[in-house]
Amino acid sequence: MTWAWPVLLVLGLALADPVSRRLAAAEWPHRDPVGALLLWQAVGLAGGLALLGAGVTAALAPLGDGLWDAAHAVLDGRLGELDAWRWVVLAVTVLVAARLLGVLAVVGLRTLRARRKHRDLLDVLATPWPAAPGALVLDYPVPVAYCLPGPRSRVVVSRGALTTLAETELSAVLAHEHAHLRERHDLVVLPFVAWGATVHGVPGLTAAQRAVATLIEMRADDVAAAEVGDEALARALRAVGSGAEDAAHTAFTAATEQRLARVRHRPQPLPFLARVAVRLVAVLLIAVPTALLL
Template identity: 50%
Template sequence: MTALALALLALVLLWPAPLLLARARWTYREPRAALVLWQAIGLAAGLALIGAAVAVALAPLGGGLFDGLAALARGTGRLPTAHTVLFLVALGLLTWLAGVLVYRFLATLWVRRRHRELLDLVADPWPGQAGGRVLAHPRAVAYCLPGAGSRVVLSSGALDLLDPQELDAVVAHERAHLAERHDLVVLPFAAWRTALPGLPGVRRARPAVATLVEMLADDRACAVCDRAALATALARVGTAAAPEGALAATGRATLVRVQRLLDPPAPSPVLRFGCYAGAAALLAVPTLALLAGWSG
């Protein structure tokens, strides 16, 4: 019963749940809480999927996860061949998911280091902006490169297009990304998509999370700049995408963000509490199922 419940939970969290959450617009009212819910969905899906396989594999030994593993380690428990294969599949899946995450992290670090070195060669320092670089290009572009030796990059086209207030707003947005390390929020979802590319819910997760991250940066920037100026700047700069490993002020959801800036939704303590409570419950269910016995 435990294995079946975990398998159903994994199916829901990998397919309809992310699709529904990606379409939801109430998340725009509480983007930070919605991001916590997204993270809980991703982690709980992995726990439930692996837990279901482990529960079936170790069922002949009785007890829970630790009892079963202890019996295997002591040599006091033996698994039938089919259960042994399933246990190895579960270990392989865990290794695959963890390995993809580590690979994406290391690959992103390498891409950013190469990008930073290239920027320092071809871009000019931006006076008065720590880590700022100006790239000679007619197209209006603005993005930041997170990590050690972070950079805030604007093209000469953006400098020519934006007035001082709009420019300050764009810089504040990029500084918000760097301060809150939003790149680390997006990274697991990029790894999730690489590891499980065939699932529609997984494919929709990354762009939905990226939009919420941009809204968080917008909100933080608006604490120190004019909201209308940031909206105008986003509309002016357009939909230029960020290079790999970077975070851009603009993107595919720019129009939605401009509308949100000009007509900000009211925060909702109820939605916020619901997201946090839902995230806690999602993580608790597979964790407790793994720790408890599953023989009944």
């Protein structure tokens, strides 16, 4: 275990910033959003395992090679063999892990509470849309559509969207929002929000959160395009985006422009072997720190 913790530390630091920044700036994820999202999840999980594992393995190194040996040593009452600095490292690691889990719990609870209030408000203000079971119509003149995830999920479209969008464009909007709900994209983003709130000022973590948020939109766009085609999706994106622009008195966000350009000039999917390689790398990223820890 004496050599494992430096490797874990270097791996964790590399994944937290330079790797995350370069992956966020890469163009190939736009050609394979599903694979890129899987890789991002692996980066986040492997980075957490590596950084926290480095602290644990450094602290418990005198107790054996691997966490199994260390666990047996703890049960045998050998914690007294640890030096003072190792106790400090262990305490810091436990505090960081506790903060990360605490932030994750707080963010999750706040999100659930906000969604519950939002659902209650929609039940009062919105009306069911007969043409789309489970969808609600909000009496608002600007074209807007969004989903509210959870056990009692909602898809909401504004009255402005119904009067502005054609039937195929509305189908694109519904397919996009249902993809978010079905694939639980809200949970995909949550770990990166927790990491960003736990460790401040790391450019790689900020870039990761933005990149994942953009990729889930691209993934939902792909689902919608498969159902209604790129042209109808592009019209829907522009109509809903223009409505949001008028409402907020701001220009398109960079992410929306990027999505619209991608839909209009559809990039070639990654070759089959490249897609397989991305998924293998994701598995290896998780396997390496796990093996070093055990």
